[in-house]
Amino acid sequence: xxxxxxxxxxxxxxxxxxxxxxxxxxxxxxxxxxxxxxxxxxxxxxxxxxxxxxxxxxxxxxxxxxxxxxxxxxxxxxxxxxxxxxxxxxxxxxxxxxxxxxxxxxxxxxxxxxxxxxxxxxxxxxxxxxxxxxxxxxxxxxxxxxxxxxxxxxxxxxxxxxxxxxxxxxxxxxxxxxxxxxxxxxxxxxxxxxxxxxxxxxxxxxxxxxxxxxxxxxxxxxxxxxxxxxxxxxxxxxxxxxxxxxxxxxxxxxxxxxxxxxxxxxxxxxxxxxxxxxxxxxxxxxxxxxxxxxxxxxxxxxxxxxxxxxxxxxxxxxxxxxxxxxxxxxxxxxxxxxxxxxxxxxxxxxxxxxxxxxxxxxxxxxxxxxxxxxxxxxxxxx
Amino acid sequence: xxxxxxxxxxxxxxxxxxxxxxxxxxxxxxxxxxxxxxxxxxxxxxxxxxxxxxxxxxxxxxxxxxxxxxxxxxxxxxxxxxxxxxxxxxxxxxxxxxxxxxxxxxxxxxxxxxxxxxxxxxxxxxxxxxxxxxxxxxxxxxxxxxxxxxxxxxxxxxxxxxxxxxxxxxxxxxxxxxxxxxxxxxxxxxxxxxxxxxxxxxxxxxxxxxxxxxxx
Numbered sequence: 001x002x003x004x005x006x007x008x009x010x011x012x013x014x015x016x017x018x019x020x021x022x023x024x025x026x027x028x029x030x031x032x033x034x035x036x037x038x039x040x041x042x043x044x045x046x047x048x049x050x051x052x053x054x055x056x057x058x059x060x061x062x063x064x065x066x067x068x069x070x071x072x073x074x075x076x077x078x079x080x081x082x083x084x085x086x087x088x089x090x091x092x093x094x095x096x097x098x099x100x101x102x103x104x105x106x107x108x109x110x111x112x113x114x115x116x117x118x119x120x121x122x123x124x125x126x127x128x129x130x131x132x133x134x135x136x137x138x139x140x141x142x143x144x145x146x147x148x149x150x151x152x153x154x155x156x157x158x159x160x161x162x163x164x165x166x167x168x169x170x171x172x173x174x175x176x177x178x179x180x181x182x183x184x185x186x187x188x189x190x191x192x193x194x195x196x197x198x199x200x201x202x203x204x205x206x207x208x209x210x211x212x213x214x215x216x217x218x219x220x221x222x223x224x225x226x227x228x229x230x231x232x233x234x235x236x237x238x239x240x241x242x243x244x245x246x247x248x249x250x251x252x253x254x255x256x257x258x259x260x261x262x263x264x265x266x267x268x269x270x271x272x273x274x275x276x277x278x279x280x281x282x283x284x285x286x287x288x289x290x291x292x293x294x295x296x297x298x299x300x301x302x303x304x305x306x307x308x309x310x311x312x313x314x315x316x317x318x319x320x321x322x323x324x325x326x327x328x329x330x331x332x333x334x335x336x337x338x339x340x341x342x343x344x345x346x347x348x349x350x351x352x353x354x355x356x357x358x359x360x361x362x363x364x365x366x367x368x369x370x371x372x373x374x375x376x377x378x379x380x381x382x
Numbered sequence: 383x384x385x386x387x388x389x390x391x392x393x394x395x396x397x398x399x400x401x402x403x404x405x406x407x408x409x410x411x412x413x414x415x416x417x418x419x420x421x422x423x424x425x426x427x428x429x430x431x432x433x434x435x436x437x438x439x440x441x442x443x444x445x446x447x448x449x450x451x452x453x454x455x456x457x458x459x460x461x462x463x464x465x466x467x468x469x470x471x472x473x474x475x476x477x478x479x480x481x482x483x484x485x486x487x488x489x490x491x492x493x494x495x496x497x498x499x500x501x502x503x504x505x506x507x508x509x510x511x512x513x514x515x516x517x518x519x520x521x522x523x524x525x526x527x528x529x530x531x532x533x534x535x536x537x538x539x540x541x542x543x544x545x546x547x548x549x550x551x552x553x554x555x556x557x558x559x560x561x562x563x564x565x566x567x568x569x570x571x572x573x574x575x576x577x578x579x580x581x582x583x584x585x586x587x588x589x590x591x592x593x594x595x596x597x598x
Contacts, residue, residue: 050500052496052499052500072502073502073503073504074502075502076499076500076501076502077501077502078502079500081497081500081501083493083496083497083500084493085491085493086493086497087491087493087494087495087496087497087498087500088494088497089494089497089498089512089516090491090494090516090590090592090593091515091516091589091590091592091593092590092592093592100501100503101501101502104501104502104503104507134590134591134592134593135592136592136593150501151501160500
């Protein structure tokens with residue numbers, strides 16, 4: 001969808017080129033994140049796509065067409081553009097801001113109005129409440145949402161985002177990132193996204209382009225980047241905690257145990273004790289007659305329980321649950337916070353899907369690294 | 383008390399002077415805004431041209447007004463006429479108007495400019511839909527300074543034949559009639575206050591509530 005063909009950009013004031021012989025393909029419907037230290041050429045790369053900067057050499061194709069041979073304004077009207085400081089027009093209302101490109105394209109006003117409403121709802125802003133506001137009446141997060149809505153106004157297939165969430169507080173940033181991911185699931189645009197934050201890159205990108213000194217160092221999926229960094233620069237840029245970061249990419253369902261030993265809350269004490277004898281674990285999950293989750297009992301408590309039936313009073317509820325879309329990082333965080341070795345996964349409020357165990361996370365991540373290591377060694381041998 | 387009596391006794395004459403004063407200023411400021419705002423727009427993208435134009439404007443500003451009237455009168459075709467008076471006032475408005483237009487157009491937030499370009503707005507559209515609306519408060523401030531200045535400088539145009547409020551001051555000085563001077567000075571001040579009020583109204587009409595200083 002977007003193709004860079006040996007693109008170079010030189011500034012007369014700098015000895016080294018800002019971007020040096022970059023070749024790269026961004027596939028349709030994917031989010032490509034450009035990341036790297038400041039001055040690595042990532043922003044220049046992004047801004048050459050809509051010709052805010054003109055390349056010194058090389059070609060850039062968007063949807064098969066060379067951007068350099070197109071009319072500059074027409075090209076830009078077909079590419080959504082979101083920048084860090086939002087660049088909202090302060091003298092325009094939210095409505096007029098979002099309507100900018102449709103009005104440039106001379107849509108009739110009825111269609112413009114309908115589109116603005118639709119977009120504001122899409123980015124999570126109540127149209128009636130916000131349409132007539134001016135940018136200065138919006139919070140940072142709201143401004144950025146309007147910025148995204150404005151960029152998507154004419155439904156461009158390609159969007160360029162230059163550190164779009166860089167200027168908001170961490171809580172709002174996380175929220176905007178999550179909303180953006182949900183939104184991208186729906187709209188499936190081809191997106192080029194610039195950030196200096198590797199965590200954001202890992203979270204947002206289908207593919208990540210790591211750049212340094214104007215050159216592309218590695219272009220790969222987040223998983224591959226974390227598990228097999230191309231060189232020391234990439235490994236260092238990703239950070240020594242890359243094994244932790246990998247956890248935030250893996251959904252809990254990868255290590256979810258659906259089959260495991262459970263006891264019914266109506267069972268006899270002897271049955272419970274037998275279950276403990278047959279298991280290595282020190283805790284057992286307790287369910288009711290309909291298979292709903294009740295809580296857990298510990299081995300030590302069962303040793304204390306005297307009478308045959310009274311063991312139920314030792315059942316403790318789980319302190320936390322995870323939704324099925326949570327990541328292993330969330331699972332680990334919950335385990336550490338509540339000092340437990342297992343967390344149940346619940347769909348909605350009631351449906352019990354299975355358990356996540358600490359050991360399983362450990363062995364899963366260990367295996368993932370081992371696989372990569374053996375992969376790369378066989379490649380080297382061949 | 384004498385000043386008040388003079389004012390009441392000569393109401394018709396003073397009204398006529400005030401009207402002449404107002405007409406002169408209105409003609410001058412309309413011409414000044416059209417010409418100098420256009421010049422400001424033309425030089426907005428060239429630092430060198432802007433510097434040259436502003437240097438000329440500063441030079442004109444530094445010429446004493448009586449001297450400037452004198453110079454203009456000596457130019458064939460102008461002479462002792464209203465044209466000379468108008469031209470002098472227009473020339474004095476050059477610096478405040480061009481400077482404010484230039485500064486305001488170039489002072490638009492770079493992020494806003496980049497967003498405008500990035501969405502595919504043409505240079506012309508950016509000027510009229512983004513830069514000028516955002517620059518309006520600063521441009522208006524320049525125009526306001528010019529008008530207030532004109533009210534004062536117009537009084538000196540009596541030396542080249544204008545019959546406006548300056549007459550009261552000039553005659554008062556010549557005849558040591560302090561009542562005339564006081565009446566003249568007070569009315570000129572009232573003019574200035576009225577102009578201030580007028581510009582506040584104008585700002586409400588011309589400037590988007592999104593960038594006005596007061597309302598929120």
